[in-house]
Amino acid sequence: MRKDREEQMKSLCQRVILNKTREHRRQRWTGEKDYQTVLRILSYQ
Numbered sequence: 874m875r876k877d878r879e880e881q882m883k884s885l886c887q888r889v890i891l892n893k894t895r896e897h898r899r900q901r902w903t904g905e906k907d908y909q910t911v912l913r914i915l916s917y918q
Contacts, residue, residue: 879915886911
């Protein structure tokens with residue numbers, strides 16, 4: 874169950890990052906940073 878939820882969150886994050894990347898091509902690294910932050914938050918739960 875937890876694993877499934879993790880996968881859902883991952884795909885959601887990737888979608889958000891893709892949108893961000895499209896909006897700010899120059900700041901692509903910010904999306905990566907956000908992804909790492911989200912993963913860290915997930916690991917705490």
